[in-house]
Amino acid sequence: MSRIPGRVPTTPPTLADVAELAGVSRQTVSNAVNNPDLLRADTLERVQQAIDELGYSPNRAARNLRTRASHLIGLRINAAQEGTANALMDRFVHSLVETSREAGYHVLLFAADHQDPLSGYDDLLRSTAVDAFVITDTYLGNPQAAWLETRRAPFVAFGRPWGVEEPRHPWVDVDGAAGSELATTHLLDRGHHRIAWIGWRRDSWIGEDRRAGWSRALRARGLPTTGLASRVEDTVASGREASAVLLDEAQPSAFVCASDTLAMGVLHTLAERGLVPGRDVAVVGFDDSQVAQVVPPGLTSVRQPLEDVAVEVVKALEGLLGHPPYVGPGVLLAPTLAIRGSS
Amino acid sequence: MSRIPGRVPTTPPTLADVAELAGVSRQTVSNAVNNPDLLRADTLERVQQAIDELGYSPNRAARNLRTRASHLIGLRINAAQEGTANALMDRFVHSLVETSREAGYHVLLFAADHQDPLSGYDDLLRSTAVDAFVITDTYLGNPQAAWLETRRAPFVAFGRPWGVEEPRHPWVDVDGAAGSELATTHLLDRGHHRIAWIGWRRDSWIGEDRRAGWSRALRARGLPTTGLASRVEDTVASGREASAVLLDEAQPSAFVCASDTLAMGVLHTLAERGLVPGRDVAVVGFDDSQVAQVVPPGLTSVRQPLEDVAVEVVKALEGLLGHPPYVGPGVLLAPTLAIRGSS
DNA sequence: TTGAAAGCGCTAACAC
DNA sequence: GTGTTAGCGCTTTCAA
Numbered sequence A, B: 001m002s003r004i005p006g007r008v009p010t011t012p013p014t015l016a017d018v019a020e021l022a023g024v025s026r027q028t029v030s031n032a033v034n035n036p037d038l039l040r041a042d043t044l045e046r047v048q049q050a051i052d053e054l055g056y057s058p059n060r061a062a063r064n065l066r067t068r069a070s071h072l073i074g075l076r077i078n079a080a081q082e083g084t085a086n087a088l089m090d091r092f093v094h095s096l097v098e099t100s101r102e103a104g105y106h107v108l109l110f111a112a113d114h115q116d117p118l119s120g121y122d123d124l125l126r127s128t129a130v131d132a133f134v135i136t137d138t139y140l141g142n143p144q145a146a147w148l149e150t151r152r153a154p155f156v157a158f159g160r161p162w163g164v165e166e167p168r169h170p171w172v173d174v175d176g177a178a179g180s181e182l183a184t185t186h187l188l189d190r191g192h193h194r195i196a197w198i199g200w201r202r203d204s205w206i207g208e209d210r211r212a213g214w215s216r217a218l219r220a221r222g223l224p225t226t227g228l229a230s231r232v233e234d235t236v237a238s239g240r241e242a243s244a245v246l247l248d249e250a251q252p253s254a255f256v257c258a259s260d261t262l263a264m265g266v267l268h269t270l271a272e273r274g275l276v277p278g279r280d281v282a283v284v285g286f287d288d289s290q291v292a293q294v295v296p297p298g299l300t301s302v303r304q305p306l307e308d309v310a311v312e313v314v315k316a317l318e319g320l321l322g323h324p325p326y327v328g329p330g331v332l333l334a335p336t337l338a339i340r341g342s343s
Numbered sequence C: 001t002t003g004a005a006a007g008c009g010c011t012a013a014c015a016c
Numbered sequence D: 001g002t003g004t005t006a007g008c009g010c011t012t013t014c015a016a
Helices: A015-022 A026-034 A041-054 A060-067 A088-102 A121-126 A143-150 A176-189 A205-220 A236-250 A260-272 A290-294 A306-320 B015-022 B026-034 B041-054 B060-067 B088-102 B121-126 B143-150 B176-189 B205-220 B236-250 B260-272 B290-294 B306-320
Strands: A072-077 A106-111 A132-135 A155-158 A171-174 A195-200 A229-232 A254-257 A282-286 A300-303 A331-333 A336-338 B072-077 B106-111 B132-135 B155-158 B171-174 B195-200 B229-232 B254-257 B282-286 B300-303 B331-333 B336-338
Touching: A015 A026, A015 A041, A026 A041, A060 B060, A072 A088, A072 A121, A072 B088, A088 A106, A088 A306, A088 B072, A088 B088, A088 B106, A106 B088, A121 A143, A132 A143, A132 A306, A143 A155, A155 A306, A171 A306, A176 A195, A176 A205, A176 A254, A176 A282, A176 A300, A176 A336, A195 A205, A195 A236, A195 A260, A205 A229, A229 A236, A236 A254, A236 A260, A254 A260, A260 A282, A260 A290, A290 B290, A306 A331, B015 B026, B015 B041, B026 B041, B072 B088, B072 B121, B088 B106, B088 B306, B121 B143, B132 B143, B132 B306, B143 B155, B155 B306, B171 B306, B176 B195, B176 B205, B176 B254, B176 B282, B176 B300, B176 B336, B195 B205, B195 B236, B195 B260, B205 B229, B229 B236, B236 B254, B236 B260, B254 B260, B260 B282, B260 B290, B306 B331
Parallel strands: A072 A106, A072 A132, A132 A155, A155 A171, A171 A331, A195 A229, A195 A254, A254 A282, A282 A300, B072 B106, B072 B132, B132 B155, B155 B171, B171 B331, B195 B229, B195 B254, B254 B282, B282 B300
Antiparallel strands: A106 B106, A300 A336, B300 B336
């Protein structure tokens, strides 16, 4: 098969086209692409020239079929939560896409089906559309992780497998307790003594973890925590109500929150009472969302190192898909604190 | 090739496995999957049963190779802009993923390379990794659109091809002028007469479009616009400075902004001056970001119907990839106004 | 309505 | 080092 020069080809050039132009066999072209060191320098040069001239790029489908690999990583995205400050996923997706590319992978997005949390995973797996998954919500009893394990599907979790002693899959997480400890200590250093906590309900392991950092920091200075904590839903309204109650009953001078969403609730209460965040009452959030960055006077917030998370996730992925597959220990990363006007 | 019962297969079942189990030929199984009406009811039933029993799903790579289609749509995501309220992309990606699935497509994400705006596109195209692209930033002279057209690559643009008289590619956009007109009229109805505009620099077509809606609404009521408009960078700081200057020099009672980011800048100025948004000065933003939704007392904002945009984009995509390909006229959708405490 | 043959473009295994 | 052969799993002819 040869091309008519000067005409836009209807179908991209193939290995055979390159081979013909370079005057070598197809296999040699394949080697030039995949194992260049197997070729003699002059042959490689000639083949490379033909590749450039034709604008050849290996057909993915053919390569995938042959190698039984798609070089695609599946990532399920959940419906964006309106009315919250939660944009964590967005930043993570960016980082993951960027990092994956360097490892030769692309990210395939698929949607969550509310009826069946496993749908999507099953399809992609059985049709060998993706090589592995990245899962992001690892609450206790998360069915995906367990199911993927029984299917022997390669996957890496962003989030610890809470309550599982010996996970058999790689995971990467951010130390939430360290994050709120950082936030609380920051407030202590600013001279605050009565620091309240607004977090999530007790059944959230992540929430309890973050809460532990707050109480640890206070206890380290011999300060009491009683009456200073509240456990609510992760909504702005809940944060507003909880902070109003705490202000009335416990007179805290500062709030540490399990999320920026809750922290925004606190800002609502302050605005209603004519209190100025950072001057009258200090507030710290969690996740360093865009909201934290732009709201006046700036919301101090715990920032997860999502770029590093992505790097570790891709590392784990490469191990998992290597020959032989390798499962390393879980990776726990330390968050930082983005300090702004609210504290 | 047959499976050992009770053992997890190392490789997924193939067409041949199903054929053997159902006692038919491979083609019949293929027909059962792709052209069920070609089969007799009882044969179809038998094949279907075998498919279910084996958990068969057609191998994507093989199908892609044969049909010269990947059923993948490429979407390039740009680095998330920190410090802005811009989360438009996030919502759009969700909608697109969801809508694409219904049309049998998955979304493949790839990263932007800052050096070369075309990198990524070229690779994916030549390796036939995606069937089409969705491009999202259609500023004037956007090289991607022009380049993709010369490559005859199928793509749909979210955004009008500004300045191009007869675009040959499908596009879907939201009427920005209608959006700011909606916002301005809303403020007029609330009794405001001096309504300022803070928008982007003149070289932004989108910005000029949105600005036109503001001036149109004012002129419709015979109100002046002179001295009430400002054109700045899309940052919180610029919005803050511009609003401070406008307040001093033109005494507006309300602001309409080209973005939520700029509107947040206005809120900064108000906070600094002890003014209460919605009571002392009204503010309206653009894009209905999470920030608008959670900032006290709620930022009124123009909301783009991204779900509808995604539906139209996928429709256009299906036309483009149909036989024969069909390119419909551009689609312009009307935004709505999310009214909150700031107005 | 069902089956047989061919081939999409590539790479693994082996021969030379 | 380079070429030959075979086959990944599927669908598209075409024949029965």
